[in-house]
Amino acid sequence: MESETPPLRPRIEQIGEKVAAVLIIVLVIGGLLYLLNNSSPIDVAYILRELPSLLGPASLTLLITIGSYLVGMGIGFFLGWLRTLRFLPVRALATGWVESIRGTPFLVQLYLLFAIFSFYSPGNLSSFDRLRLTGFLAMMINTGAYQAEIFRAGLQSVPVGQVEAAKSVGLGYWGAMRTVILPQAVRVVIPPLTNEFILMLKASALLSVIGVHELTDAARVLSFGGKFVEVYVMVTILYLLMTVPIAKVVAWLERRYRIPGLGMQQEARARPIGGSRAIVQRLSGIDVSAFRARAANRGLEPSRGSPAGSWRGKSLTWLKTRLGMKANGSASQLPAPVKSNP
Amino acid sequence: MIRVEGLHKWFGSLHVLKGVSLSVEKGDVLVVVGPSGSGKSTLLRCINLLVTPDKGSVFIEGVKVNAPKIRPEWVRQQVGMVFQQFNLFSHLTALENVTLGLRKVMGLSREQAEKKGKELLERVGLGEKYDSYPAELSGGQQQRVAIARAVAMDPKAVLFDEPTSALDPEYIKEVLDVITQLARDGMTMVVVSHEMGFARNVAKRVVFMDDGRIIEEGTPEEVLVNPRQERTKAFVAKVLE
Amino acid sequence: MTHPRLSRATFAVSVVIVLLTILAVARATKALDPNLWQLLELPLVDGARNTIILSLTIIPLGLGIGFTVGWARFSRHPIISWPATLYVDFIRGVPPLVLILFAFFWIPSLFAGASFESGLAFAAFALAMHTGAYQAEIFRAGFQAVARGQIEAGEAVGLSKGQVMANVILPQTFRVTLPALGNEFALVIKDSSLLSIVGATDLAYWGKQSELGLLRLGSIEWVMLAWLIIALVYFVVTYMVTQAVGAVEQSYRVPGIGSVAF
Numbered sequence: 001m002e003s004e005t006p007p008l009r010p011r012i013e014q015i016g017e018k019v020a021a022v023l024i025i026v027l028v029i030g031g032l033l034y035l036l037n038n039s040s041p042i043d044v045a046y047i048l049r050e051l052p053s054l055l056g057p058a059s060l061t062l063l064i065t066i067g068s069y070l071v072g073m074g075i076g077f078f079l080g081w082l083r084t085l086r087f088l089p090v091r092a093l094a095t096g097w098v099e100s101i102r103g104t105p106f107l108v109q110l111y112l113l114f115a116i117f118s119f120y121s122p123g124n125l126s127s128f129d130r131l132r133l134t135g136f137l138a139m140m141i142n143t144g145a146y147q148a149e150i151f152r153a154g155l156q157s158v159p160v161g162q163v164e165a166a167k168s169v170g171l172g173y174w175g176a177m178r179t180v181i182l183p184q185a186v187r188v189v190i191p192p193l194t195n196e197f198i199l200m201l202k203a204s205a206l207l208s209v210i211g212v213h214e215l216t217d218a219a220r221v222l223s224f225g226g227k228f229v230e231v232y233v234m235v236t237i238l239y240l241l242m243t244v245p246i247a248k249v250v251a252w253l254e255r256r257y258r259i260p261g262l263g264m265q266q267e268a269r270a271r272p273i274g275g276s277r278a279i280v281q282r283l284s285g286i287d288v289s290a291f292r293a294r295a296a297n298r299g300l301e302p303s304r305g306s307p308a309g310s311w312r313g314k315s316l317t318w319l320k321t322r323l324g325m326k327a328n329g330s331a332s333q334l335p336a337p338v339k340s341n342p
Numbered sequence: 343m344i345r346v347e348g349l350h351k352w353f354g355s356l357h358v359l360k361g362v363s364l365s366v367e368k369g370d371v372l373v374v375v376g377p378s379g380s381g382k383s384t385l386l387r388c389i390n391l392l393v394t395p396d397k398g399s400v401f402i403e404g405v406k407v408n409a410p411k412i413r414p415e416w417v418r419q420q421v422g423m424v425f426q427q428f429n430l431f432s433h434l435t436a437l438e439n440v441t442l443g444l445r446k447v448m449g450l451s452r453e454q455a456e457k458k459g460k461e462l463l464e465r466v467g468l469g470e471k472y473d474s475y476p477a478e479l480s481g482g483q484q485q486r487v488a489i490a491r492a493v494a495m496d497p498k499a500v501l502f503d504e505p506t507s508a509l510d511p512e513y514i515k516e517v518l519d520v521i522t523q524l525a526r527d528g529m530t531m532v533v534v535s536h537e538m539g540f541a542r543n544v545a546k547r548v549v550f551m552d553d554g555r556i557i558e559e560g561t562p563e564e565v566l567v568n569p570r571q572e573r574t575k576a577f578v579a580k581v582l583e
Numbered sequence: 584m585t586h587p588r589l590s591r592a593t594f595a596v597s598v599v600i601v602l603l604t605i606l607a608v609a610r611a612t613k614a615l616d617p618n619l620w621q622l623l624e625l626p627l628v629d630g631a632r633n634t635i636i637l638s639l640t641i642i643p644l645g646l647g648i649g650f651t652v653g654w655a656r657f658s659r660h661p662i663i664s665w666p667a668t669l670y671v672d673f674i675r676g677v678p679p680l681v682l683i684l685f686a687f688f689w690i691p692s693l694f695a696g697a698s699f700e701s702g703l704a705f706a707a708f709a710l711a712m713h714t715g716a717y718q719a720e721i722f723r724a725g726f727q728a729v730a731r732g733q734i735e736a737g738e739a740v741g742l743s744k745g746q747v748m749a750n751v752i753l754p755q756t757f758r759v760t761l762p763a764l765g766n767e768f769a770l771v772i773k774d775s776s777l778l779s780i781v782g783a784t785d786l787a788y789w790g791k792q793s794e795l796g797l798l799r800l801g802s803i804e805w806v807m808l809a810w811l812i813i814a815l816v817y818f819v820v821t822y823m824v825t826q827a828v829g830a831v832e833q834s835y836r837v838p839g840i841g842s843v844a845f
Contacts, residue, residue, distance in 0.1 A: 021665040028666070038693065088596060096597030103769075103818040105776040107787050112810040115794065119803045198676075205678035209780055216681055228689040236677055243676035392735060419741040429736035432839045433754045442750060443740035477839020488736075495741060 037229040046230050050222060057218035058238050064132065064214065065204050068139035069197055075140070076147025083152045094148070101145035106203050110138045114210045128213075135207035143200050150196065154189035155181060194250045198243045215239070343368045343530055344421070344499055349388055349398035351381075358384050359395070360554035366499070366532060371525045373541040373562075374534045376551035377577060382534040385551070386501045389532070390421045403498065419447060422492030426504040428484040430476040436463060436487045437472035440494050448495065462490040466520050482513025486520055499530035506537055538581060542566060550574045605811060611804065619805055622796050623812070626789030631816055634785040637707060637775045638820075642768055644711035649718025656719060657726040667719065674716035680777055682709040687781040699782065706781050714771050721767060725760035726752065758832075758840050765828030769821045776817070786813050 033042055082094035101109065117134045158181050166176040208217035219235040344366040351359040358381045366372050374382050387393040389400055391407065391414040400408045407417045430439050440462055441455035450458070463472050466486040476484050485505060492500050505521065506514045518540050525531060525544050535541065541548055541562055548565040550558045550573075558565055558574045569575045655667035674682070686709035691697035729752050737747040779788035790813045797805040 018661045018665075021662040024662065025666050025669060036689070036693065083593075088592065091593050092596035092600055095593050096600045099597065100601055100814070100818065103821050104814040105773040105787065105817055107776040107779070108790065108810060108814050108817060111787070111790060112807065112814070115803065115806045115810065202678040205680040206777075208680070216678065216684070219681070220684065223688070228685070232681070232685045232689075235681060236673075239678060239681065240673070240676045244672065247672065247676065390739060392738060414738075415741050415743050418739055423736075423739040425732060425736060425739075427730075427732050429730070429732035431733055431736070431751055432730075433758065433837050443742070446746050446750060447741040475838050477837075491736075491740065 033229060033233070042233065043227060043230050046227055047234055050231075051234055053222070054215065054218050054234055054238060057213055057215045058242075060132075060212070061201070061204050061214040062242065064136055064139065064207065064212075065197070065201050068136050069143055069200050072140045072143035072147055072200075073193075075144030077151050079144065079148035080151025080155060083148065084155050098145045098148045101142060102149065106138070106142050107206055107209070109142060110135070110206055110210060113138045113141075131211050134210060135204075135212045139200060139203065139207075142203065143196060146196055146199075147193065150189050150192045151185075153192075154185040157188045158184045191250050191254045194246055194253065198246055198250075201239070201242055343403055344389060344532070345401040346385075346389065347399045347401070349385065349395045349400070351384055351388065351393060351396050358554055359388070359398075361398070362551075362554070362556055363398075364549060364556060364559065366530060368498075368530055369528050370546045371531045371533065371544055372547050372549060373545035374532065374549045374551055375536065375538075375541065375565075375577070375581075376557075379553075380551045381554040382551055383503050386423070386503050386532060386534060389501060390423055391417050392423075415447070419495055420498050422495055422497035422500040424485070424488050424492050424500065424502045424505050426508050428476070428481070428488045428508070430484050430487055430491075432476050435473050435475055436468060436479065436490075439476070439487055440491045443491065443495050458494060459490075462494050463487070466490045467516070480513060481509045482516045485509065485513075485517045489517075489520055489524070493524070493529075499532065500524070502531060502533040502535065504534050504536070506535065536581065538566060550577065552577070605815065608804075608808060608811065618800055619797070619808075622793055622800065623809060626786070626793050626809075627812070627816065629784060630786035630789040630813070631820070633783065634772070634775055634817070635820065637778060637783060637785060638768075638772045641707055641711045641714065641775065642771050644708070645714035645718050645767075645771065646764075648712060648715025650722050652715060652719035653722025653726065656723040671716045671719050674713055675720075679710060679713045679774055680780070682713055683777055683781060685709070703778070703781065703783055706778055706783075710771070710774060710778065714767060714774070717767055717770075718764065721760050721763045722756065724763075725756035728759045729755045755840060758835055758837065761828060761832045761835075765825050765832070768824050768828065772821050772824060773817065786816060789813075 034040075079094050079098055082090055083098065085091055113134050117130060117137075121130050162180055162184075163176055166180045167173075171179060204214060205216040207214050208220060211217070215235060215238060219231050223231040225231075346365075347363045349359045349362045350357070360381075362381070362385055364372075374385065376382055384393055388395045388408075389402075391400070395408055398408075399406050402417065402420055405412075430436075431442065434442065437456060437459045440459040441450075441452075444450045444455035444458060445452065460469065460472055463469055466489055468483060468486055468490070471479060471483060471487075476487070479487065489500075489505075502521065506517050509517060514537070518537060521531075521533070522540070522544050533540075533545070545562050547559060548562050549556055550565055550569070550571075552573050558569060558571045564570075565574060566578055569578055652667045652670060655663045656671065658664045658667075683706045686705040687702040690705045691701045694701070733751055733755075734747055737751040738744075742750065775783075775785060776787040779785050779791065782788070790810055793809060794806050797809055
């Protein structure tokens with residue numbers, strides 16, 4: 001008599017491992033906090049009391065970050081687009097600017113702007129406003145350069161062959177932009193852009209150095225009261241509340257919009273393709289090698305569905321009929337092959 | 343030479359192998375056919391212990407190998423494997439792919455290993471390509487290197503897991519030719535394949551598997567031409583249409 | 584849209600433009616005054632040296648942490664991978680400055696022999712943990728980039744788990760992670776400027792310190808110029824590191840192995 005149920009031990013072991021993992025994590029974190037606090041328990045009452053005072057600076061952090069990010073996005077798109085133009089002087093200027101900003105520390109940029117604005121400050125700004133404006137500008141310039149790189153990569157990720165095809169159909173530069181380049185570029189840039197937002201949130205902490213009363217500065221001031229661990233626990237939680245949801249969105253986006261061959265990580269390595277298969281892929285829009293790679297990725301899981309072997313035959317037949325070739329292999333009329341980079 | 347008795351394997355709650363038993367004599371070529379999901383690949387992987395059976399025994403030359411005291415690495419030296427996706431090491435040349443096992447597992451010196459490696463690559467028809475990387479080789483060439491790699495370890499038997507299923511049609515013949523030649527040279531083989539022509543011409547025995555069980559086994563004529571079981575008949579009819 | 588060959592021309596021209604801009608600013612601010620260079624000599628030399636020392640300390644530490652944690656993330660046992668994931672998500676969600684401040688001000692006081700140096704060491708270690716978290720992600724992606732089938736094939740040939748790691752996984756992970764690692768190294772060099780806030784005498788620190796002297800002896804333009812020069816030094820150091828990594832990448836390049844985009 002064969003038993004129909006799987007052996008019990010492996011399943012128990014699996015669940016046991018996960019439970020143990022959670023237990024270990026909780027114990028380690030609790031233990032660390034206890035030790036860090038000079039071996040005394042965390043003063044939760046203090047946390048609950050002082051938390052509201054941190055909310056104001058936290059919202060300033062958010063405000064400055066969101067504002068500078070959005071304005072920076074406009075700058076970034078413009079600069080990124082400049083870097084894709086054929087006209088060398090413009091491209092060189094944009095590149096020079098962007099690479100200079102990206103190659104130097106944000107702190108140095110901040111200090112430089114701070115020096116400039118301490119001297120040449122516009123009219124009747126209060127000193128606090130001046131500081132916040134300086135910080136805002138520094139962040140705006142910084143994110144503008146990094147986003148320029150993201151947009152440039154996004155615009156250039158569209159295969160050259162498709163752009164040429166669009167132009168040969170009669171669309172001008174802006175037509176090609178609208179119908180071919182931008183829709184595809186958008187999908188590519190969204191994950192790095194959301195990542196950049198998180199990076200900017202963390203960079204905003206540096207504004208405390210020039211005196212802006214944002215979250216890190218508030219933490220520093222509050223910690224003079226002596227309750228270090230409690231203060232930093234609060235600050236950590238607040239920052240995590242701001243960054244972790246967005247990070248999860250980024251991870252979800254990357255999984256959902258994974259585009260094989262456009263610079264995002266692939267699960268299984270597809271074999272390199274070339275020649276006629278590349279043309280077939282571009283024109284029909286499906287990536288045969290990713291299809292195959294996904295089949296390979298099933299590994300030990302028994303494959304379901306049609307008998308193995310015929311999926312390949314079916315997909316090739318389908319491709320051929322879409323191209324107007326007869327299914328048994330004799331070519332009737334192939335559209336003029338578009339030059340593409342395999 | 344290779345015998346499995348009562349193999350069971352679960353993946354999670356999925357019962358993939360439901361009590362499979364078969365045996366392969368020295369020099370036999372056994373071809374396993376069946377629909378996707380029937381457990382053929384899992385069966386192969388139980389033989390060289392890439393997958394540990396939950397129940398049952400695997401014997402190689404009379405020795406029970408799925409026992410705690412036996413090192414799986416030793417088992418895999420006795421039985422080689424060729425994969426559907428070739429699985430060549432991308433960072434090594436064809437020659438280095440073949441000699442890696444020779445040098446690291448069998449302890450040969452670099453000269454000895456390279457000499458043997460080049461001979462083997464000649465045997466599969468890739469003598470000049472020894473310095474090429476997998477990315478520079480066609481599918482058929484990669485699979486032939488994979489066969490050379492498996493044979494290099496002087497195994498007692500070689501397992502083939504759908505060796506031609508991932509190949510473009512123009513390369514299937516060259517790989518099947520190499521496998522056929524290997525069979526004629528006397529290598530014991532278990533081959534999972536859908537190439538019915540190969541099964542009829544080269545196999546000594548054919549086994550039909552479905553849903554984790556062996557449904558029918560016998561000579562190629564018995565199983566493929568005059569099957570007795572209903573499921574076998576249905577499967578053969580579908581494949582041949 | 585731009586041909587790869589043209590981008591080298593772009594780079595050359597933009598370098599020229601940047602240098603010309605700096606020269607123009609220098610001329611406008613009478614930078615050839617020897618007083619300026621006397622004031623800047625110590626900051627630039629000492630600062631650059633300390634920046635490099637800090638970076639060279641933090642990068643290897645980060646590599647060690649990153650490799651270990653990345654390997655843990657890759658593991659199939661939740662007992663190992665879940666804490667690693669928590670570590671990575673936590674560090675990546677908190678500003679490095681906060682980590683540095685906490686490490687500098689608080690941790691040393693928990694031990695008996697607290698000093699400025701120990702505070703600095705802890706702060707530098709906090710930065711190492713920060714870059715370690717990012718490198719962990721890079722290494723995890725690198726491990727995942729090695730097709731599982733090749734690991735299976737390695738085992739099928741008779742290699743032990745350790746041999747598979749050394750001969751199949753690591754060589755490919757190494758090649759695949761190099762570009763992203765080079766990028767991360769550049770980031771470490773830039774983030775090292777944060778240590779100036781807690782007193783490390785690197786470039787950024789000296790820049791801040793010399794502001795007053797420059798203002799008194801010269802003008803605000805000299806302050807701006809000093810910062811520009813400091814930025815230039817950072818840029819050169821960063822550039823050299825990425826070039827070096829690129830050279831290593833080239834010499835180990837194998838057709839068929841790409842890189843994980845980051």
